[in-house]
Amino acid sequence: MLKKGLGFQAVKLTSLGCLYGIFIFILISFPISLIAKGVYNFSLSVNLIPILLIGISLNLILVERKKFLAFLVFAISGILGLTVLNIGMKEPLLPLLTGLFGTSSMILAIKDKTRIGKQEINQEIKIGKRKPLITSALASPLSIFLPAISSGQIAVVGNQFSKLDKKEFLFMLGSINILTMAFSFLALFLLSKTRTGSAVAIESLLGVPTTSFFLLIATTILISGILSFFLAEFLSKKFLIVLEKTNYTKICIATILIISLITFIVSGPFGFLVLVISTFTGVYCISLGVNRVNMMGCLLLQTILFYLL
Secondary structure (H helix, E strand, O other): OOOOOOHHHHHHHHHHHHHHHHHHHHHHHHHHHHHHHHHHHHHHHOOHHHHHHHHHHHHHHHOOOOHHHHHHHHHHHHHHHHHHHOOOOOOOHHHHHHHHHHHHHHHHHHHOOOOOOOOOOOOOOOOOOHHHHHHHHHHOOHHHHOOOOOHHHHHHHHHHHHOOOHHHHHHHHHHHHHHHHHHHHHHHHHHOOOOOHHHHHHHHHHOOOOHHHHHHHHHHHHHHHHHHHHHHHHHHHHHHHHHOOOOHHHHHHHHHHHHHHHHHHHHHHHHHHHHHHHHHHHHHHHHOOOOHHHHHHHHHHHHHHHHHO
16 A cells, blocks of 8 residues: 555554454453453363464465465474474574564665655545444454464455455454454453563563453553554554655665664574574575565464463
């Protein structure tokens, strides 16, 4: 959409979805908290988690037109993830995920000489909200119980049932993004399990939140989410005006250099090597023409084996 001049619409749709997602979280977090512990303990007792993870992974592969290539992408990224996550490197997810999903995409943009055209700043966006919001409310709680499942994977699975168009999907993705983040704090509070880096940071600083502290987190989510919606709209307009006048290739090169420097500082020389390997792995997987969400095998395979073994 950005290349077609519709970058503002994409930002508006996802940020609007995030705003609605905040209110969904406020509405359903209490009823979910009543059943979450029982459901999670039952899933552990019957070893249901790896079965569900395998099922979701197979589902994402089988819905692809190029099924074998999708499986190949899952396997390659899974083996890479198994290797990187088990060599004792500092902050392994930084070079692994950045390479697979970030720098690889920018290298392809440089190769294709991507240009950003004139952006259309359209205030009014008409979209059906009912189906995306119902799908978000029903699908996003999966993130509480299933580790290594991303918001993108949840959105793809949910869309198989709701059959949304592009704009509705972006709206739903924004809603699911904020819900999976918010539910990660709920999972920490109820199950003492971390599902996102933010939840890990909270746990490392304060341990498992008490009831009063979780209510403070929920209040913070509500206030900051509403403010962020208006801030995102304001900043996106300014940024897009700058972006359409800027050489996108130079932006990508500068970003790759900054990411490389950060990786070298945080994860050391070996982390930089992992970034390079992950980047070329990402480029190869993207070039196969399957959904990039299959590269989440880098976390899913490790998690599946952990629960099976």
